[in-house]
Amino acid sequence: MKFSDEFEARFAEMVPHYPTKRSALVPTLLYAQDEVGFLSDEVIAELASRLELTELEVRNVISYYSMLTTEPRGKFNVQVCTNISCMVRGAEEILHHCARRLGIGNKQTTPDGLFTLEEVECIGACSWAPAAQVNYDFHENLTAEKIDGILDEYKKRGTQ
Amino acid sequence: MTQSPNHKILMADVNLTVDGKKVTAPAGTLLIEACKTVGIEVPSFCYYPNLSLQGACRMCLVKIEKMPKLQTACTTVISEGMIVTTDSDDVKQARKSMLEMLLGNHPLDCPVCDAGGECELQDMTFSYGAAESKFMEAKNHKDEQQWSPVVFFDRPRCILCYRCVRVCGEGMDVWALGVQNRGVSSLIAPNKKDHLECEECGMCIDICPVGALTSGAYRYKTRPWEMTHVGTVCTHCGDGCKTTLGVRRSDTGMEIVRGDNRDKSGTNGDFLCIKGRYAFDFANHEERLTQPLIRKNGKLTPSTWEEAFELVGKKFAEVRDKEGGSAIGVIGSTRTTNEEAYLLSKFARVVLKTNNVDHHRTADFPALSAALRGKPDATASMADVFNAPAILLIGNDPTEQHPLLAWQIRNNVRLHRAKLYVVNSQTIKLRRQATSFTQIPLGTEGKVASFLSGDEAAADALVSASSDNGSIDKDGWIALRDKLRGEQNLVIIFGSEIRANDISSLVRFGAGISGAKFICLADYSNSRGAADMGLYPDLLPGYHPLAGTSDFHQEWSVAQAAGLDLANMVEAGKKGALKALYVVGSNPVGRLDIDPFAFSNSFVVVQDMFLTETAIMADVVLPAANAYEKAGTMTNTCGDVQLVKKAGEISGTKSDFEMIVRIADAMGFDVRKLVPFGGGTRADMGQSRGAQSGEADRHAVWLEMQGLEPKLSPLDPMAILDEIQRLVPGYQISRPNLLAGNSEHTSLTKSGAGAAHNPESIAPANDTLFTSGTLGRYSRTLQSVLESHEVKPAEVAAD
Amino acid sequence: MADLVSHPDEVKVVSRRFGLGATNLDRYLELDGYKAVQKALAMEPDAITNEVKASGLRGRGGAGFSTGMKWSFVPKQSAKPKYVLCNGDESEPGTCKDRLIFEHDPHAVIEGVMIGALAVGARSGYIYIRGEYRYLSVIMQKAIRDAYARGFIGKNIFGSGRDLDIYWHGGAGAYEVGEESALMESLEGKRGIPRIRPPFPAVVGLWGGPTVINNAETLANVPHIILGGGEWYAKLGTPKNGGTRLFCLSGNIAKPGVYELPMGYNLKKMIYEVGGGIPNGRKLKAVVPGGSSCPCLTADEIDVAMDFDSVQKAGSMLGSGGVVVIDDQQCIVKFALRTMKFYQHESCGWCIPCREGTDWLKKTLIRFHAGGGVKKDIDNMQYLSENMLGRTFCPLGDAAAMPTIAFVKKFRKEFEDHLDGRPCPYEKEGAAEQLPAMAH
Ligand SMILES: Cc1cc2nc3c(=O)[nH]c(=O)nc-3n(C[C@H](O)[C@H](O)[C@H](O)COP(=O)(O)O)c2cc1C
Numbered sequence A: 001m002k003f004s005d006e007f008e009a010r011f012a013e014m015v016p017h018y019p020t021k022r023s024a025l026v027p028t029l030l031y032a033q034d035e036v037g038f039l040s041d042e043v044i045a046e047l048a049s050r051l052e053l054t055e056l057e058v059r060n061v062i063s064y065y066s067m068l069t070t071e072p073r074g075k076f077n078v079q080v081c082t083n084i085s086c087m088v089r090g091a092e093e094i095l096h097h098c099a100r101r102l103g104i105g106n107k108q109t110t111p112d113g114l115f116t117l118e119e120v121e122c123i124g125a126c127s128w129a130p131a132a133q134v135n136y137d138f139h140e141n142l143t144a145e146k147i148d149g150i151l152d153e154y155k156k157r158g159t160q
Numbered sequence B: 001m002t003q004s005p006n007h008k009i010l011m012a013d014v015n016l017t018v019d020g021k022k023v024t025a026p027a028g029t030l031l032i033e034a035c036k037t038v039g040i041e042v043p044s045f046c047y048y049p050n051l052s053l054q055g056a057c058r059m060c061l062v063k064i065e066k067m068p069k070l071q072t073a074c075t076t077v078i079s080e081g082m083i084v085t086t087d088s089d090d091v092k093q094a095r096k097s098m099l100e101m102l103l104g105n106h107p108l109d110c111p112v113c114d115a116g117g118e119c120e121l122q123d124m125t126f127s128y129g130a131a132e133s134k135f136m137e138a139k140n141h142k143d144e145q146q147w148s149p150v151v152f153f154d155r156p157r158c159i160l161c162y163r164c165v166r167v168c169g170e171g172m173d174v175w176a177l178g179v180q181n182r183g184v185s186s187l188i189a190p191n192k193k194d195h196l197e198c199e200e201c202g203m204c205i206d207i208c209p210v211g212a213l214t215s216g217a218y219r220y221k222t223r224p225w226e227m228t229h230v231g232t233v234c235t236h237c238g239d240g241c242k243t244t245l246g247v248r249r250s251d252t253g254m255e256i257v258r259g260d261n262r263d264k265s266g267t268n269g270d271f272l273c274i275k276g277r278y279a280f281d282f283a284n285h286e287e288r289l290t291q292p293l294i295r296k297n298g299k300l301t302p303s304t305w306e307e308a309f310e311l312v313g314k315k316f317a318e319v320r321d322k323e324g325g326s327a328i329g330v331i332g333s334t335r336t337t338n339e340e341a342y343l344l345s346k347f348a349r350v351v352l353k354t355n356n357v358d359h360h361r362t363a364d365f366p367a368l369s370a371a372l373r374g375k376p377d378a379t380a381s382m383a384d385v386f387n388a389p390a391i392l393l394i395g396n397d398p399t400e401q402h403p404l405l406a407w408q409i410r411n412n413v414r415l416h417r418a419k420l421y422v423v424n425s426q427t428i429k430l431r432r433q434a435t436s437f438t439q440i441p442l443g444t445e446g447k448v449a450s451f452l453s454g455d456e457a458a459a460d461a462l463v464s465a466s467s468d469n470g471s472i473d474k475d476g477w478i479a480l481r482d483k484l485r486g487e488q489n490l491v492i493i494f495g496s497e498i499r500a501n502d503i504s505s506l507v508r509f510g511a512g513i514s515g516a517k518f519i520c521l522a523d524y525s526n527s528r529g530a531a532d533m534g535l536y537p538d539l540l541p542g543y544h545p546l547a548g549t550s551d552f553h554q555e556w557s558v559a560q561a562a563g564l565d566l567a568n569m570v571e572a573g574k575k576g577a578l579k580a581l582y583v584v585g586s587n588p589v590g591r592l593d594i595d596p597f598a599f600s601n602s603f604v605v606v607q608d609m610f611l612t613e614t615a616i617m618a619d620v621v622l623p624a625a626n627a628y629e630k631a632g633t634m635t636n637t638c639g640d641v642q643l644v645k646k647a648g649e650i651s652g653t654k655s656d657f658e659m660i661v662r663i664a665d666a667m668g669f670d671v672r673k674l675v676p677f678g679g680g681t682r683a684d685m686g687q688s689r690g691a692q693s694g695e696a697d698r699h700a701v702w703l704e705m706q707g708l709e710p711k712l713s714p715l716d717p718m719a720i721l722d723e724i725q726r727l728v729p730g731y732q733i734s735r736p737n738l739l740a741g742n743s744e745h746t747s748l749t750k751s752g753a754g755a756a757h758n759p760e761s762i763a764p765a766n767d768t769l770f771t772s773g774t775l776g777r778y779s780r781t782l783q784s785v786l787e788s789h790e791v792k793p794a795e796v797a798a799d
Numbered sequence C: 001m002a003d004l005v006s007h008p009d010e011v012k013v014v015s016r017r018f019g020l021g022a023t024n025l026d027r028y029l030e031l032d033g034y035k036a037v038q039k040a041l042a043m044e045p046d047a048i049t050n051e052v053k054a055s056g057l058r059g060r061g062g063a064g065f066s067t068g069m070k071w072s073f074v075p076k077q078s079a080k081p082k083y084v085l086c087n088g089d090e091s092e093p094g095t096c097k098d099r100l101i102f103e104h105d106p107h108a109v110i111e112g113v114m115i116g117a118l119a120v121g122a123r124s125g126y127i128y129i130r131g132e133y134r135y136l137s138v139i140m141q142k143a144i145r146d147a148y149a150r151g152f153i154g155k156n157i158f159g160s161g162r163d164l165d166i167y168w169h170g171g172a173g174a175y176e177v178g179e180e181s182a183l184m185e186s187l188e189g190k191r192g193i194p195r196i197r198p199p200f201p202a203v204v205g206l207w208g209g210p211t212v213i214n215n216a217e218t219l220a221n222v223p224h225i226i227l228g229g230g231e232w233y234a235k236l237g238t239p240k241n242g243g244t245r246l247f248c249l250s251g252n253i254a255k256p257g258v259y260e261l262p263m264g265y266n267l268k269k270m271i272y273e274v275g276g277g278i279p280n281g282r283k284l285k286a287v288v289p290g291g292s293s294c295p296c297l298t299a300d301e302i303d304v305a306m307d308f309d310s311v312q313k314a315g316s317m318l319g320s321g322g323v324v325v326i327d328d329q330q331c332i333v334k335f336a337l338r339t340m341k342f343y344q345h346e347s348c349g350w351c352i353p354c355r356e357g358t359d360w361l362k363k364t365l366i367r368f369h370a371g372g373g374v375k376k377d378i379d380n381m382q383y384l385s386e387n388m389l390g391r392t393f394c395p396l397g398d399a400a401a402m403p404t405i406a407f408v409k410k411f412r413k414e415f416e417d418h419l420d421g422r423p424c425p426y427e428k429e430g431a432a433e434q435l436p437a438m439a440h
């Protein structure tokens, strides 16, 4: 299993930060997922052997964390927060707008593989609500029009 | 997340008050355990003695004075002056609400659930009440999954107590179960995504408080209350696990439908391996023999018992009287009871007048008995293995061959921090528990014994023989020996790799260590009994050499010349010198490399359950009952004697005991001289219903025929046990304790001097977790598990 | 990235460097950076702890425990290494303050961890940042690298002969991992299941060693306390509630944002003066004063000083500083449902009352809000919440139960308005469309 040099450098740097190897697991999984797109059986087997864990243990951990996934997702994961601060400022409308625009429901992926839509819990943008994250980028003080622009921008990036 | 349970290191006592009662318990005791000592039961799901603490189910909440909130009794360590309430309204309400919340998502399918009637959730609801359902929502559903031939998982029933995960990981060191997802979606998951790859011990099923994990062997077969439960001993390996068999009446007798040890009545506690738990099904295999067979015109043809006994009796008497007893060979069993082994040994010498007696030897017990003669308390019991502060294990792979021993070792290390020293030619799984693991080349185990006993040169040989990793240099060997010499109460366990003089070397080494004790590992359920009861050509019961004197010489008036061992019987058979062969519960042709035509010229009688490779060439085959279908005692590899009780029954079979007696009778022998019945202390009588009924009925028939009073019959093995207890050294054990279902350790102190055997005559069974000699081949469960495991149980990393 | 706001009533301590480019190490040094740690290096460990005690600094993560006290529980002697762990998992709905600290002043967090380590005798510290905050992790990783490059952390720091390592660690999406013992599990590469306590982390923590766990804001305050003195800091706030606090104003408020105000600042004033009141001419219905775990206060309960003790007296909690304002157009049942959905989704699942209780409450609230409620449901919800309270394995169960109890008790009428198949009175025309269900 081959990861990028950047991943390898980060992994090599991180593991000695802890007295036990497995301590590096959670952030390593996220970085691996960022590269591969999802945590495939192959990635799981590789990280298990590197961190001296069973694949079961790795799966136990993966399935606990909501950002980690063993299923492929779209290139852009549109995560709309609908938690309280966002909700009272119209987050549901934003979510529905995305759903209509993309033609998909929660946790679904567009047929072109570009977008996945996900309703998420509070992302720490309460004072700039309503908010969403596309992959790791925050988009705040959203309105339907703003969302359109944002999705157009990603679509352009994704199809270039 | 988890925390080790406190260890029972002797500590000062602590005083507390629970519900107004004064309680005193050692410091470090958990509150839930302290409550038990005064009969106060604090309910719990996730708490399980000897497994790590969870505090997850919250059933055990109690009130502790000065604490603002209710506290979990399962994680609270008692402290001086603590004042605890377990029966106040708020405590009761807490329990009730936990049950209500659990039942919110729990299917109420008790009528079709395997655990119905034996479910801790049912019991708890009954006791603490959550009768009124406040829940109106749809329950979360998930389909049932099959994880292995023997393990099924029904997620909705799971209450997430994590017992299964812990017993698999902490108890078994297998770590095949995990927890996945979180919150209400949390579920127990198997290590291979949709199935399990594990040792298939079934501990997870047994420990599950509800019907979430169910057994492929038992599910949907019966309701718990329709079974009779019989506590007996497992028939498979030499460890002697106590097992409780659930039996039910069937068309052909009594059928065994389940095995477990939930009552924790034996040294094995609730442990059982795959064989103990499921592999009783050989008993109901359709190839089971249920009628005597006599070879007529070259073909084995069904006959009546009368005809068969008459023929065998006549033939045996004929050969004995014409050719002399030495023309008869007897091969005994490693799976029959002590009483049967003893009776066979006696029958051979006294009735057949032959010393040509042997069995499938898998360990050198005679050498151990010789080396330990006169040394009191020098053998360790299975219970000792769990408590010894230090253990030396040379050879064998207990995980595969002695699962209970492995469990005892593992959990001793885990719970008592015992030190484990392993010397092995393979990287056996127990190395994970070892303080020190030393790998040696195969076949050099004896050298280790020599070195330990002071032969310095042996170390050089060991060092030069090994090159690979895990091995150590001479200084390493010396350091290891020094460490071992510094131990106290060391239990020295060795496999069949160590034989003859190497055993005396080990015993000499042990003599320098205070409290050292030994265990010699043999393979079958009553290998030790077969040896102790003198199924040898040159040894009488208790390892008394024929060439010598003993009580037996007087009582039995036997010839002093040693008979033929198995190999020599084969030779004699080939030469036509062996005119008759009596094989009781053994399959030498199938299990040992014996020419099937060796006995073509002998009159061969085989008692067995199946038409084995040996039975198929016999002149008479007598259908035998197995150890689950009769009463008696067995001795495990450590020398622990336990009571075997009759659970199942297949009509048309007889116990080996009865058959031996009937053959003696047919030979015109006064059976009173064989079985001293009439003066014993226990009779299997009076029962006309239930599991024991068949035996009692047969007693009754016999008694009536003989015009005897219904007290004891010559078919009662207990009559022979009386004689064993009277004559076999070491077997002067407590009968009441035995009858109460406990194990009684025998000692080799006063046994005979043994005899130097040809070490070659020992042939290990090489069974694995999933095989069990000839028996295993007739267990569908074992076969299906073997098929599902293309690879050996994978070794997985511990946390 | 996130917009900064300001108000004349603000007293800037921890936010002093916001917007001043302090992610750049040189700029940070110009702004008194790494002076506090040098000062602390010259102090006795106990003196550092005493200074923090004197400051009246209380944990900004939610529980408000005295930071100096917490540090003093760490045993002086320990066979196992000691650690300082900065909790930057910030996931409590309504809370978005640690984010600004990481974004604008990462070195202050590093410095705070260092001073904590000096006080308790730890030689390594970890800064745990939630997985969603990737851009902040990038900032923090760079800050750590820069500090190592200057020799501020690592071997022989500031020539003191002491070694001190600081590491970044990232999460991957889990609110429960903010709970201190689950945080340690997560850092050790495990599922975020809390640990049995006692033993407390200060005695047995990360990898078995004594561990101090503090919120990022708590630690970012520490350098200022060391430089300005505990007494100065204490005086900024109210008795037993030293200093200032980052309040995250959100919800139906005209000028949402993160404001640094003195402890004890009046909530009403905060909403109407600092936050500019309720927009669009609407009226205030309720305020969640400290993040979603805290019982709401009704419009007539908000004349309260925002310090730990006063808010507790008012029947709620100061929590993590997330002030969520709810106007009269909002449906409390829906608000309660969204809150419960969150806790149901984030429950680790370890213990029965939290795992089952949150699921049950969520299901009931969904049905109830959709118009399928019956009268008994209202009592059942209160019964269930009250039976979770104080009986769960960790405080997440309480966090789910407490707001629910308050909603049901304080807005029973609104719940009753949903009964008998009546449509939600607050649902806007045409918005009846069902939300896609939260998958887990
Ligand atoms: C469910 C739960 C979630 C929590 N999440 C956070 C969090 O995201 N950030 C945080 O600093 N503290 C959080 N806490 C509080 C921590 O357990 C802990 O008290 C805090 O980090 C201690 O730091 P402090 O004393 O500086 O507040 C949470 C507590 C609970 C019970």
Ligand code: SF4
Pocket (backbone or CB within 6 Å): B157, B158, B159, B160, B161, B162, B163, B164, B165, B188, B204, B207, B208, B209, B210, B212, B213
């Ligand atoms: S499967 Fe059974 S034993 Fe295992 S956690 Fe679930 S209920 Fe408990």
Ligand code: FES
Pocket (backbone or CB within 6 Å): B043, B044, B045, B046, B047, B054, B055, B056, B057, B058, B059, B060, B061, B072, B073, B074, B075
């Ligand atoms: S037995 Fe104590 S919490 Fe389960």
